[in-house]
Amino acid sequence: MDSFPLVINFQGDYGMKVMMVDPDTTTIGEVARIAHDELVGVVVKPLPPGTRLVVRRHTDGQPLDDGKTVAAAGLVFLEAVDIVHG
Amino acid sequence: MAKVATRDWYDIARDTNWTPTYVAEDEMFPPQFSDPYGIPLAEWETFDEPYKITFRDYVQSQREKDVGAYSVKSAIARTEFYRKASPGWKSLLQLHFGAVSFTEYGSVSAFARMSRFARAPGMRNMANFGSLDEIRHAQIQMYFAYEFIGESRAFDWAQKAVRTNNWVVISERHCFDDIEHTRDVISAAIMTNFSFEQAFTNLQFVALSADAKKYGDYSFATMLQTIQSDEARHAQIGEPLIEIMLRNGRKAEAQKLIDISFWRIWKQFSVLSGVSMDYYTPLEQRELSFKEFVKEFVGNQFLRNIQALGLEKPWYWDEYFLPDIDVYHHAQQIGIYLYRATEWWDVIAGVSPAERQWLESKYPGWNDTFGQVWDVITENILAGRLERTEPKLLPMMCNMVGFELTGVPGKKWDVRDCQVDYEGRRYHFGHPVDKWIFEQEPKRYKNHMGFIDRIVRGIVPAGPDGVFDYMNMGEADRGNCGENFAWAESYRRAAE
Numbered sequence: 001m002d003s004f005p006l007v008i009n010f011q012g013d014y015g016m017k018v019m020m021v022d023p024d025t026t027t028i029g030e031v032a033r034i035a036h037d038e039l040v041g042v043v044v045k046p047l048p049p050g051t052r053l054v055v056r057r058h059t060d061g062q063p064l065d066d067g068k069t070v071a072a073a074g075l076v077f078l079e080a081v082d083i084v085h086g
Numbered sequence: 087m088a089k090v091a092t093r094d095w096y097d098i099a100r101d102t103n104w105t106p107t108y109v110a111e112d113e114m115f116p117p118q119f120s121d122p123y124g125i126p127l128a129e130w131e132t133f134d135e136p137y138k139i140t141f142r143d144y145v146q147s148q149r150e151k152d153v154g155a156y157s158v159k160s161a162i163a164r165t166e167f168y169r170k171a172s173p174g175w176k177s178l179l180q181l182h183f184g185a186v187s188f189t190e191y192g193s194v195s196a197f198a199r200m201s202r203f204a205r206a207p208g209m210r211n212m213a214n215f216g217s218l219d220e221i222r223h224a225q226i227q228m229y230f231a232y233e234f235i236g237e238s239r240a241f242d243w244a245q246k247a248v249r250t251n252n253w254v255v256i257s258e259r260h261c262f263d264d265i266e267h268t269r270d271v272i273s274a275a276i277m278t279n280f281s282f283e284q285a286f287t288n289l290q291f292v293a294l295s296a297d298a299k300k301y302g303d304y305s306f307a308t309m310l311q312t313i314q315s316d317e318a319r320h321a322q323i324g325e326p327l328i329e330i331m332l333r334n335g336r337k338a339e340a341q342k343l344i345d346i347s348f349w350r351i352w353k354q355f356s357v358l359s360g361v362s363m364d365y366y367t368p369l370e371q372r373e374l375s376f377k378e379f380v381k382e383f384v385g386n387q388f389l390r391n392i393q394a395l396g397l398e399k400p401w402y403w404d405e406y407f408l409p410d411i412d413v414y415h416h417a418q419q420i421g422i423y424l425y426r427a428t429e430w431w432d433v434i435a436g437v438s439p440a441e442r443q444w445l446e447s448k449y450p451g452w453n454d455t456f457g458q459v460w461d462v463i464t465e466n467i468l469a470g471r472l473e474r475t476e477p478k479l480l481p482m483m484c485n486m487v488g489f490e491l492t493g494v495p496g497k498k499w500d501v502r503d504c505q506v507d508y509e510g511r512r513y514h515f516g517h518p519v520d521k522w523i524f525e526q527e528p529k530r531y532k533n534h535m536g537f538i539d540r541i542v543r544g545i546v547p548a549g550p551d552g553v554f555d556y557m558n559m560g561e562a563d564r565g566n567c568g569e570n571f572a573w574a575e576s577y578r579r580a581a582e
């Protein structure tokens with residue numbers, strides 16, 4: 001169930017957002033994709049073609065592996081992640 | 087019979103301290119309420135209020151103020167004025183009355199606690215007038231708001247707001263409960279009278295009243311002026327208290343009270359007054375930009391006052407406060423527009439081509455930052471994609487301020503989250519100063535559930551209307567675009 005909140009800091013946005021995920025099935029790559037779909041064209045301009053999104057832990061800038069689930073990546077309840085252009 | 091001059095009886099009449107015999111001094115004035123700083127009674131008795139007034143004079147001058155405020159125009163004329171007002175001015179009134187009225191009512195009890203627990207007789211005397219002042223402020227604002235109740239549901243919120251869990255109201259309660267209602271009377275008075283009233287109420291009541299006059303809303307302008315004249319008097323409780331604290335070796339404590347409260351109140355006013363002045367007030371009637379008002383009324387005056395007392399400017403002044411004047415309310419304004427359905431007032435974009443030009447001239451770089459988000463919003467409206475103007479993701483909120491956790495968007499993107507892990511919970515702060523305040527006294531703040539905390543922990547009912555039910559917002563209470571998106575049309579015209 002999508003009951004686990006992450007804090008999303010998407011490049012270009014004016015503030016952070018909250019995304020509810022299932023930590024055991026949602027991957028880091030999916031977090032980036034959902035954030036992209038929800039925020040680009042809403043608060044952020046379309047990204048330059050070919051832009052790859054990188055997800056990093058906000059606290060220490062540690063890049064997170066796209067293929068890992070949120071739980072496997074070790075993110076805590078309300079962990080903040082940066083989603084930036086790679 | 088010859089009348090005795092006020093100055094010959096005033097000091098004796100208000101010197102109401104005595105030595106209790108039925109109870110111990112500490113039972114009558116418990117230190118945790120009256121004075122946790124252990125300052126001797128003889129010192130408190132030197133409290134000398136700069137502004138002296140007798141009850142007879144007080145009643146007479148308050149009566150004159152009320153006559154002036156209530157009779158500028160008849161109720162019918164005020165309603166007529168409201169009907170003809172621009173959408174921006176309507177929104178400004180809706181926001182003001184919903185956000186301000188209940189904090190005035192709250193201040194009644196803050197002063198009443200001073201009257202009961204202060205050990206300085208002069209302070210108790212002034213605080214009595216303070217309570218009466220705040221009763222008047224609550225009444226006059228609710229009265230004026232009530233006149234417009236047939237015009238918009240938003241004016242219900244003058245009465246209703248405080249009893250709801252609307253996120254804006256939760257933020258206000260967190261701030262004003264902290265500085266006015268949950269500390270001993272000395273700390274609360276320094277925070278309320280000095281930081282809040284002396285530094286900031288000028289913004290909402292003098293600066294806004296200048297805009298109101300220019301706009302031709304004389305009754306609102308007069309009401310604001312009469313309120314501010316009371317504030318200017320009872321705000322003076324703060325200075326003698328600080329002098330007594332300093333004389334008794336409590337400078338560090340006084341400084342910290344000011345550093346905490348100045349920042350907390352700044353965040354509230356930045357949103358309330360900043361958005362009203364730079365976005366809602368019609369362009370032609372803007373007296374000064376919010377930044378110019380803050381620099382003049384808050385920056386210069388507050389610094390002069392604080393330095394005259396022998397205190398320092400808050401530690402974050404140059405590094406954090408001055409830069410925040412340029413950004414915070416612009417970021418908040420975007421969120422307020424996007425999440426408009428969660429607010430009781432109709433929101434105003436305030437970003438037509440002419441308004442953007444003004445914003446860029448007052449805040450150089452606005453187009454490359456905040457303007458980048460407005461470009462996206464504008465395009466969506468012009469293309470008829472209104473559903474894209476309301477984000478589906480919830481905003482993250484600061485655990486101290488209770489507003490959105492924001493920074494600078496666009497080409498100079500810089501949004502940071504300051505975190506604290508405390509007793510197994512992660513707290514998020516929008517600014518290093520908010521984090522610093524939490525760290526000064528984690529026990530005070532740790533159990534508070536902000537609006538987003540309540541959602542992610544399942545306290546707010548699920549489902550599409552859960553958030554609205556939780557905030558007591560039926561459909562008619564939810565804010566819309568106050569101009570029904572017509573502002574964006576000016577871009578189409580500009581393109582043609």
Ligand SMILES: [Fe+2]
Pocket residue numbers: 190193219220223313317
């Ligand atoms: Fe007041």
Ligand SMILES: [Fe+2]
Pocket residue numbers: 193220283317320
């Ligand atoms: Fe006041």
